[in-house]
Amino acid sequence: xxxxxxxxxxxxxxxxxxxxxxxxxxxxxxxxSLLWLSLLVAFGVLVTLLITIFIEGQNKxxxxxxxxxxxxxxxxxxxxPAILGSIWVIITTAVxxxxxxxxxxxHLEEFADSRKWYNRLVELNVQNLxxxxxxxxxxxxxxxxxxxxxxxxxxxxxxxxxxxxLILPVIIxxxxxxxxxxxxxxxxxxxxxGATEWQTTWRQTLPAAVPGIATGSILALSRALxxxxxxxxxxxxxxxxxxxxxxxxxxxxxxxxxxNWTGRPQEGFxxxxxxxxxxxxxVLLLMNGLAIFIRNKFQKRW
Amino acid sequence: xxxxxxxxxxxxIASGPRPxxxxxxxxxxxxxxxxxxxxxxxxxxxxxxxxxLIALFTPALSFFAxxxxxxxxxxxxxxxxxxxxxxxxxxLVTATLWTTGIxxxxxxxxxxxxxxxxxxxxxxxxxKVLKPLLEILAGVPTxxxxxxxxxxxxxxxxxEWLELPTGAFSVLAAGLVMGxxxxxxxxxxxxxxxxxxxxxxxxGSAALGAxxxxxxxxxxxxxxLSGIVAAIVLGISRAVGETMIVAIxxxxxxxxxxxxxxxxxxxxxxxxxxxxxDSRVGxxxxxxxxxxxxxxxxxxxxxxxxxxxxxxxYREIY
Numbered sequence: 076x077x078x079x080x081x082x083x084x085x086x087x088x089x090x091x092x093x094x095x096x097x098x099x100x101x102x103x104x105x106x107x108s109l110l111w112l113s114l115l116v117a118f119g120v121l122v123t124l125l126i127t128i129f130i131e132g133q134n135k136x137x138x139x140x141x142x143x144x145x146x147x148x149x150x151x152x153x154x155x156p157a158i159l160g161s162i163w164v165i166i167t168t169a170v171x172x173x174x175x176x177x178x179x180x181x182h183l184e185e186f187a188d189s190r191k192w193y194n195r196l197v198e199l200n201v202q203n204l205x206x207x208x209x210x211x212x213x214x215x216x217x218x219x220x221x222x223x224x225x226x227x228x229x230x231x232x233x234x235x236x237x238x239x240x241l242i243l244p245v246i247i248x249x250x251x252x253x254x255x256x257x258x259x260x261x262x263x264x265x266x267x268x269g270a271t272e273w274q275t276t277w278r279q280t281l282p283a284a285v286p287g288i289a290t291g292s293i294l295a296l297s298r299a300l301x302x303x304x305x306x307x308x309x310x311x312x313x314x315x316x317x318x319x320x321x322x323x324x325x326x327x328x329x330x331x332x333x334x335n336w337t338g339r340p341q342e343g344f345x346x347x348x349x350x351x352x353x354x355x356x357x358v359l360l361l362m363n364g365l366a367i368f369i370r371n372k373f374q375k376r377w
Numbered sequence: 378x379x380x381x382x383x384x385x386x387x388x389x390i391a392s393g394p395r396p397x398x399x400x401x402x403x404x405x406x407x408x409x410x411x412x413x414x415x416x417x418x419x420x421x422x423x424x425x426x427x428x429x430l431i432a433l434f435t436p437a438l439s440f441f442a443x444x445x446x447x448x449x450x451x452x453x454x455x456x457x458x459x460x461x462x463x464x465x466x467x468x469l470v471t472a473t474l475w476t477t478g479i480x481x482x483x484x485x486x487x488x489x490x491x492x493x494x495x496x497x498x499x500x501x502x503x504x505k506v507l508k509p510l511l512e513i514l515a516g517v518p519t520x521x522x523x524x525x526x527x528x529x530x531x532x533x534x535x536x537e538w539l540e541l542p543t544g545a546f547s548v549l550a551a552g553l554v555m556g557x558x559x560x561x562x563x564x565x566x567x568x569x570x571x572x573x574x575x576x577x578x579x580x581g582s583a584a585l586g587a588x589x590x591x592x593x594x595x596x597x598x599x600x601x602l603s604g605i606v607a608a609i610v611l612g613i614s615r616a617v618g619e620t621m622i623v624a625i626x627x628x629x630x631x632x633x634x635x636x637x638x639x640x641x642x643x644x645x646x647x648x649x650x651x652x653x654x655d656s657r658v659g660x661x662x663x664x665x666x667x668x669x670x671x672x673x674x675x676x677x678x679x680x681x682x683x684x685x686x687x688x689x690x691y692r693e694i695y
Contacts, residue, residue, distance in 0.1 A: 097586070097587070097588030097589075097591075098588050098589060100588065102590065103588050103589065103590040106590040107498065107590070109490060110490045110491075110493055110494040110498065111494065112490070113486065113487040113488075113489075113490025113491050113494070114487075114490065114491045114494055114507065114511070116487050116557075117487060117491060117511060117514060117557065117560050117561075118510065118511075120514075120554075120557045121513060121514055121517075121557075123529070124517070124521070124522075124525045124529075127525065127528070127529045127533075128521065128524070128525065131528065174418075175418045175421060176418075178414065178415045178417075178418035178419075179415070179418040179419040179421065179422055181415055182412075182415035182416050182418060182419040183419055186412055186415065186416075187416075187419065196423070197419050197420070197422060197423055199685075200422055200423050200426050201422050202681075202685065203426070203678065203681055203682075204422060204425060204426060206611065206614050206677060206678075206680075206681040207429065207618070207674065207677060207678075208614075208617070208618025208619070208620070208645065208673060208674070208677055209618065209620065210618065210620045210645050210648055210649065210670070210673070211429060211433070211618075211670055211673065211674050212429075213648075213652070214432060214433065214648070214666065214667060214670040215425075215428055215429050215432045215433075217432075217652075218431075218432035218433075218435070218436065218667070219428065219432065221658045240425050243421075243422060243425070244422070247422065271404050271405050271408055272404065272408075273404065273405070273408040273411055273412065274405070297516065298516075300518075301516070301517075301518030301519070301520070301521075302518070302519075303518070303519070303520045303620075303621050304519075304620035304621055304624075304645070304649060307620075307621075307624075307649050307652060307653070308648065308649070308652040308666075309652075310652070312653055330518050330520040330621070331520075333518075333520045333521065333524060334520050334523070334621065334624075334625065337520075337523065337524045337527060337528075337625055338625070345524075345528060348524055349524065349528075352518075352520075352521045352524060355518060355521065356517065356518075356521065359516055359517075359518065360513070360516075363513070363516055367509060
């Protein structure tokens with residue numbers, strides 16, 4: 076009996092001898108067209124979204140958007156502090172989340188004994204955290220900063236803290252999958268040559284899993300970049316007319332700036348919101364393209 | 378855009394390759410410390426959960442000291458900022474039910490249709506193109522979806538083209554767009570589940586004279602049902618917790634929604650809106666945020682546990 080290898084590329088062999096007679100029945104054809112319809116609806120909405128946003132925002136897609144500060148009139152307003160704020164928050168998030176996420180994943184996948192109840196609890200907990208609504212992480216960060224006695228919670232490190240907790244489960248899950256993809260023989264070979272467990276992990280397993288880890292981390296960061304809800308709770312919806320310049324600096328981010336402009340009554344601000352959306356989508360598509368490229372180019376098939 | 382969280386509910390591969398530690402050399406100097414650091418990182422995730430519980434419960438308890446629990450859960454008027462304040466959460470819950478229900482009406486059929494097409498019909502090279510394209514939908518920021526729901530779906534389609542009797546906001550516009558956002562979640566996990574059904578079962582079905590539609594509906598679909606249910610449940614928890622689309626397009630008046638063309642404020646919408654105002658730490662207003670957050674957290678946690686349960690209980694292992 077053939078079994079399907081769920082880890083590798085999925086090759087579903089065509090059933091033997093599927094004649095064409097049964098496939099051309101009206102019911103089967105209607106069924107197939109309904110399936111195509113559902114995919115077309117999804118793509119149709121995506122294309123409509125991209126086109127409407129581009130049309131609405133095209134007038135504002137100028138250098139002013141990148142170089143100017145927000146203003147009370149839409150004419151010369153720009154998203155410069157939001158762009159810098161996003162960069163600050165995302166880099167801080169990456170610095171916090173990637174090492175912790177990889178460390179936790181390495182522990183769970185390589186060292187923890189999954190027969191022990193407490194290790195299984197950690198695993199179940201990571202699964203649950205991945206499904207917690209993002210806004211709850213905002214409330215957590217808000218309460219934590221209040222506990223530390225921070226008066227103004229709209230600081231770069233506060234937002235990065237919330238986003239770190241948000242994407243940590245995503246990084247852990249994808250890193251574990253990448254580590255699981257490294258065959259046992261690699262580890263055994265290394266151990267047989269006298270390496271310690273840690274040397275094996277550091278010099279063999281982790282390097283072999285880097286493409287998968289990089290892909291997962293980039294995707295997690297792109298999620299953080301598009302996220303607005305937790306930052307909104309922390310008070311990032313503010314009028315910023317300076318460049319953020321440190322971990323304790325006030326900031327706003329691109330999604331928050333879009334939210335802000337969307338809520339204004341004047342049409343010009345909606346154009347700005349659309350233009351900023353185009354900018355954000357381009358950055359996200361580039362990040363995702365990079366992730367897919369790394370996955371296809373460097374991922375080893377064992 | 379490949380979203381890695383999607384794997385959560387999918388069929389889990391039994392424990393992967395693990396090193397045979399009895400080969401290992403003696404740990405070198407400092408390696409015990411490294412392992413301890415790794416363990417601390419793993420424990421940090423548990424601390425996050427504990428932190429969420431403490432962060433939500435502490436202010437929520439002060440809230441429930443002032444507002445009785447039953448009045449919160451079953452009251453029908455939500456007006457926390459009025460002089461005669463009232464804290465009945467049902468208006469927020471009904472709005473959440475509307476947006477979630479509408480989103481599911483969109484996401485479940487279209488998501489499953491896309492999953493069947495990708496898993497049972499598409500050739501590998503077609504699949505390789507279509508799947509990442511579908512996942513772009515999951516990567517669009519929710520604030521952009523919100524803008525689209527408000528400016529295009531509500532303002533242009535509903536009001537200008539269809540001339541529907543609706544205001545600036547509606548739960549219908551928010552729900553429909555949210556449904557599209559969730560399509561990749563439902564599609565991706567159910568496709569994994571259907572792809573995991575062994576080819577031999579399809580061949581057996583075909584050998585008995587079934588065509589591909591019959592094989593899909595009567596053999597593959599039932600065999601993958603636990604994964605499909607998990608996909609739908611995860612979709613529900615996404616919809617309940619989604620914030621920006623509803624904060625932008627569903628409206629901000631908390632009242633019981635009886636018609637999808639009305640506006641309404643969801644639980645997440647309330648938290649987002651209330652957080653915009655300055656509320657002093659420890660005030661009733663501040664605590665209200667956390668009471669609603671706690672309710673939201675409990676609901677999504679319950680939904681997620683049901684999903685894990687369903688997968689464990691009904692999973693067919695081949």
